[in-house]
Amino acid sequence: MVSAALGLAVFGTATVATAEVKIRVQSVIPAKADEVFMLNDFANDVRALTNGEVNIEVLPAGAVVGVKETLDAVDKGLIEGGFAWTHYWSGKHPAAMLFGSPVAGAGVGIDNIAFLSWFQYGGGKELYDQLWDEMGMNVKGFMLQPVGPEALGWFKEPINSMDDFRKYRFRTPPGIPGQTYKDIGVASVAMGGGDILPALEKGTIDAAEWCCPKPDSVFGFQKVLKHYYLQGLHQVVVNADMYLNKDVYNKLTDNQKKALEVAANASLSKAISYRIYENGKALKDLVENHGVILHDTPADYFPAYMNAAKASLEKNAKENEFFAKVWQSQKDFAAIAVPFWAGAQASNAALGKAFADSVK
Structure with missing residues (x-):
């Protein structure tokens, strides 16, 4: 009788056991990047929350397909997942920019913390889910990493006005943020992260932006340029996200899906916390140990960029119904x-500036 009961117990356990799910997520950036560090942290949370059932393996850029093919590869199931910034796919739908990097704070003063409020409680997540259907992508997206505000960028000489700025060929992100620079007369050149430093060294471009002090220092901008400007409007809000093939996602159990959701929400908070401290340490190191000179952005940049950004947003809203819907939200x-x-x-800001001035 006892042995029969044990047999039933063992049988019962075996029937509820869940097979391990392996998800390969190819990033669009090198393995040493901060974003990949945080993506691995997210993967560890998912593994822990699912008791080892769901294992996310992070692959570096180009491991299976080219960077530009990442989203298409996820859609087709060539890889289970991808990691980038939503605005990378603006060529598939202009509204992607409103989630990945809503130019100039969407033209309405939204910073990255306010963006999270809109995303989590103001209807943004539902629109984000709809975005992939609008693109015709068989994808389930997860917003993971707020990054902004990003720095204006790096220059070989100080810029004191927009006239100075317009002298340089300047690397910018793709899509509307980069186009807005063209609209104010800056020679904007869009290129991937891995191409920036070689282009600076060859003189193909003269100035560049990438992100913030820590990622910028990892890329090595300080080796070729010394003049650094923190305040910019092109990516006040920036968000990196992960994409899963929807067929892969749909096969997960309800508990596994909830684990992804919970880990993603945790990542939104952890990414902000991580960035503040890491960027602070990196900026201190850049100035004290690498000869980097920190400048304030010229005052005439702000109205010029903001006005052009609003015009671009209005133009896209007139041309695309879903873009207009997201922007109206x-x-x-x-x-x-x-x-x-x-x-x-x-x-x-006043409190922080008072202390920052005392540190100087």
Whole structure:
């Protein structure tokens, strides 16, 4: 009787055991990048939350397909997952920019923390899920890593005005943020991260932006350029995300899907926390040990870029119904949230600046 009961218990356990799911996620950036470090942290959380059932293996850029083919490869099932920034796929749909890097804070004063409020509680996530259907992609997306605000960029000489800025061939991100630079007379050149430093060394471009102090220092900008400007508008908000082939996602259990959701929400918070400290350490090192000179961005840059960004947003909203829908959602959110958040942030900024000035 006892042996029969044990047999039933063992049989019962065997029937509920879940097979391991392996998900290969190819990044669009090298393995040493901070974003990949945080992506691996997300993968560790998923593994722990699923008791080892779901294992995400992070592959570096180009491991299976080329960087530009990453999303298509996920759609077709050549790889189970991909990792990039949503605006990388603006060529497939202009609204991708409104999720990956809504230019100039979507033109309505949204910073990365306010963006998360819109995404999680203001209807943004539902629109994000709809984006992949609008693209015709067989993909389930997960927003993971807020990055902004990004620095204006690196220059070989100081720039004191927009006239100075317009003298340089400047690497920018693809899509509307880069196009907006062209609209204000800057020779904007879009290129992938791995091509930037060689292009600077060869003189193909004269100046460049990538991200923030830590990722920029990992790329090695300080080796070829010394003048660094932190304040920029092109990517005040930046968000990196992971894409799973939807057939792979649909085969997961409800608990495994919930684990991905919970780990993604945790990643949104952890990425911001990680960035603040890591960028602070990197900026200190750049200035103190690598001869980097930190400058304030010329005042005439801000109205020029903001006005051009708004014009570009309005143009795209007129031309694309889904773009208009997403942007209207962001504007409606901003009308409620930004007056409060901007006022609250003014106190934070004044407090921080007072301490930063004392450190100088």
